[in-house]
Amino acid sequence: MDEIEVPPFFICPISLEFMKDPVTVSTGITYDRESIEKWLFSGKNTTCPVTKQVIADCELTPNHTLRRLIQSWCLLNSSHGIERIPTPKPPISKPQIIKLLDDAKSPRQQVKCLKRLQSMASQNVTNKRIMESSGAVEFLASIVSTNNHSAPDPIPPIDEALSILYSLQLSEAGLKNLMAKNGDFIVSLTRVMQVGSYESRVFSVLLLKSMLEIADPMQLIGLRPELFVELVRVLRDQISRQASKATLQLLVHICPRGRNKIKAAEAGAVPILIDLLLESSKKRDCEMILTVLDAVCGCAEGRSELLSHGAGLAIVSKKILRVSQVASERAVRILLSISKSCATINVLQEMLQLGVVAKLCLVLQLDCEYKTKERARELLKLHAKVWKNSPCIPTNLFSSYPA
Numbered sequence: 001m002d003e004i005e006v007p008p009f010f011i012c013p014i015s016l017e018f019m020k021d022p023v024t025v026s027t028g029i030t031y032d033r034e035s036i037e038k039w040l041f042s043g044k045n046t047t048c049p050v051t052k053q054v055i056a057d058c059e060l061t062p063n064h065t066l067r068r069l070i071q072s073w074c075l076l077n078s079s080h081g082i083e084r085i086p087t088p089k090p091p092i093s094k095p096q097i098i099k100l101l102d103d104a105k106s107p108r109q110q111v112k113c114l115k116r117l118q119s120m121a122s123q124n125v126t127n128k129r130i131m132e133s134s135g136a137v138e139f140l141a142s143i144v145s146t147n148n149h150s151a152p153d154p155i156p157p158i159d160e161a162l163s164i165l166y167s168l169q170l171s172e173a174g175l176k177n178l179m180a181k182n183g184d185f186i187v188s189l190t191r192v193m194q195v196g197s198y199e200s201r202v203f204s205v206l207l208l209k210s211m212l213e214i215a216d217p218m219q220l221i222g223l224r225p226e227l228f229v230e231l232v233r234v235l236r237d238q239i240s241r242q243a244s245k246a247t248l249q250l251l252v253h254i255c256p257r258g259r260n261k262i263k264a265a266e267a268g269a270v271p272i273l274i275d276l277l278l279e280s281s282k283k284r285d286c287e288m289i290l291t292v293l294d295a296v297c298g299c300a301e302g303r304s305e306l307l308s309h310g311a312g313l314a315i316v317s318k319k320i321l322r323v324s325q326v327a328s329e330r331a332v333r334i335l336l337s338i339s340k341s342c343a344t345i346n347v348l349q350e351m352l353q354l355g356v357v358a359k360l361c362l363v364l365q366l367d368c369e370y371k372t373k374e375r376a377r378e379l380l381k382l383h384a385k386v387w388k389n390s391p392c393i394p395t396n397l398f399s400s401y402p403a
Contacts, residue, residue, distance in 0.1 A: 004077055004080050004082070006018065007073065009030075009066070010066075010069075010070050010073065012031050012032035012035045012036075013029065013031060013049060013050050014031055014032075014035040014036065014039055014049050015032065015035040017032065017035070018070075019031075019032040019066070019067075019070060020032060020033075020034070020070075020085045020088070021033040021034070021062070021067070021085075021088040022062070022063040022066040022067050022070070023036065023060035023061060023062055023063060024060070024061045024062075024063050025048055025055055025060060025061075026055055026056065026059070027048040027050070027051045027053045027055060028051075029048055029049075029050045029051060030063045030066060031049075033060060033088070033124070033126070034124075036049075036060065037060070037124065037125040037126060038125070040055065041125045041128075041129060041169075041171075060091075060126055062088075062090065067085075067087070067088075070085060071084055071085055071087075089123070091123075091124060091126040091127050091130065092120050092127050092130055092131075093130070094130060094133070094134045097120075097130060097131055097134035097135070097136055098134055098135065100113055100116060100117070101113070101134075101135055101136065101139050104139065110143070110157060111157060111160070114143075114157060114160040114161060114164065115160070117131065117136060117140075117164050118160065118163065118164050118167070121164055121167050121168055122167070125169075128167075128168045128169060129171075131168060132168060132170060132171065132174045136164075136168075137165065137168065137170065137174060137177070137178055138181060140161040140162075140164055140165045141161075141165070141178055141181075141185055141188075143157050143158065143161040144158055144161050144162060144165075144185075144188050144189070144192060145185065145188040158192060158196060158200055159196075159197060159199050159200050159203075162192070162199075162200055162203035162204060162207065163199070163203055165178075165203070165207060166203050166206050166207055166210075170210065172214050175210055175211050175214055176214065178211065179211055179215065179219070185211075186208065186211065186212075186223070186224075186227065187224065189204040189207060189208055190204075190224065190226050190227045190230055192204045193205070193230035193233070193234070194226070194230060198239045198240070201230075201234060201239055201243065202239060202240050202242065202243045205231070205234055205243045205246050205247055205250070206242070206243070206246050208227075208250060209246045209247075209249060209250045209253075212250060212253060212254060213253060217257065220253075220254050220257040220258070220260070221257050221258035221259075221260070223254060223260060223263070225263045225266065225267065228260070228263045228264050228266075228267035228269070229267045229268075231247050231250065231251060231264075231267070231269075232264070232267045232268050232269050232272055234247045235247055235248070235269075235272050235273070235276065236272050245285075245288075248285070248288040248289065248292060249288065251264065251269070251292045251295075252288055252291050252292055252295070255292055255295035255296060256295050256298075261295050261296045261298050261299045261302060262299045262301055262302075264292075264295075264296050264302070265296050265299055265301035265302040265305055266301060268305075269292070269296055269302075269305075270293065270296055270297075270302055270305035270306050270309065270312075271305060271309050273289050273292055273293050273296075274293075274306070274309050274311060274312050274315060276289050277289045277290070277293075277315050277316075277319065278311060278315050283323055283324055283327070286319055286323045286324075286327050287323065287324060287326045287327050287330065290316070290319060290327050290330035290331055290334070291330055293306070293316070293330070293334055294330045294333050294334050294337075297334050297337045297338065298337065300341065303337060303338055303341055303342050304342075306334070306338065307338065307342060307347060313335075313338070313347075313350060313351060313354055313356060314354050316331050316334050316335060317331065317335065317351075317354060317355065317356040317359050319331045320332060320359050320360075320363065321359070321362065321363065321366065321368075325368065325369050325372070328363070328368060328369075328372050329369055329371060329372045329375075332360070332363065332372050332375045332376050332379070333375060335351075335356060335360070335379060336375050336378065336379045339351070339379050339382055339383060340382070343382070343383060345386070348383055348386045348387070349386075351387075352386075352387060352390050352392040352393075353392060355392070357380070357387050357390070357392065357393055358392065358393050358394055358397055360376045360379055360380055361380065361393060361397035361398075361400045361401055362397060362400075363376040364376055364377060364380075364400045364402070365397070365400045377402045380401060380402050381402050384401070384402075387401075388401055
């Protein structure tokens with residue numbers, strides 16, 4: 001079959017693929033809708049790929065003339081197996097969203113409105129951005145914040161509202177507005193996590209992660225203890241792989257701030273994290289768990305919890321040299337923190353018997369990161385009087401014990 005030449009203006013300048021739904025941006029350049037949406041919204045770019053000019057208004061105008069030309073060309077080349085592209089469904093408009101939200105003021109219409117919003121959000125990214133700028137976010141947040149959780153059937157509208165909020169993939173500005181315009185929305189999500197369904201708890205964690213990653217430091221410092229209790233409960237209940245991963249990532253982000261490490265320790269994070277570490281074999285999971293443990297062991301409450309767990313010292317030591325350089329570095333940091341602040345003779349003897357000291361000597365012999373070796377060396381020097389001549393250290397490791 002002869003090679004078919006496609007007119008160059010039928011090709012999207014970004015993806016170099018055949019246009020299916022041509023739209024024009026404010027700079028006058030036409031792109032395929034899916035490609036420019038990915039560029040502007042998913043990639044968080046603000047400039048026109050061709051002209052490099054800033055696109056102040058992200059509204060995409062359908063290029064009907066070009067679409068008809070492409071459809072005509074497809075028909076003319078149908079004998080070569082070219083299928084005619086369908087006429088795309090037009091995106092929603094702000095007036096449509098505003099009317100829908102106005103109708104939803106009636107309780108009877110609320111569920112119907114939520115289903116319609118869910119359908120709109122699932123169609124394309126443009127719909128999501130229009131919904132975000134038309135008051136849909138505030139409407140959904142109000143359902144989560146004001147719904148009576150003690151009512152006989154409070155969950156379905158909350159589940160639906162949280163699902164839509166998460167699926168909107170809100171921009172940074174949208175997330176900040178969500179926190180600013182809806183009172184303490186973090187408290188509302190915490191309340192959902194306390195009494196909501198598994199689905200509501202998952203979406204609450206995912207939304208919290210998105211919000212707190214862009215929150216300012218003062219907002220992170222002011223997080224309530226109840227939130228940490230619920231985050232620990234999500235890890236304990238293992239309600240979903242996605243929720244557990246998001247919770248660990250969230251704790252990695254917030255625990256180093258202010259008194260958050262104490263709140264996490266008092267919420268029971270340490271024993272849950274140790275139990276997860278005992279079960280986990282995935283590299284990234286181990287790294288995140290050890291990173292959170294490292295942060296929480298920065299306070300006396302966290303160190304006490306780790307030492308009171310029968311497997312605490314053993315599992316932290318076991319992960320050294322077995323997972324990754326990052327995991328080894330975090331584990332040695334935890335042990336150094338323990339040995340500096342909690343070095344009773346019983347703790348030091350336990351570290352010897354568990355092989356912690358031998359593992360630290362091995363770190364000095366092998367190709368580990370400089371900081372990890374330095375911390376191991378510092379730890380061994382710190383308690384050399386107790387450890388150096390112990391029969392618990394294999395003879396082949398004596399030579400690596402620092403002077």
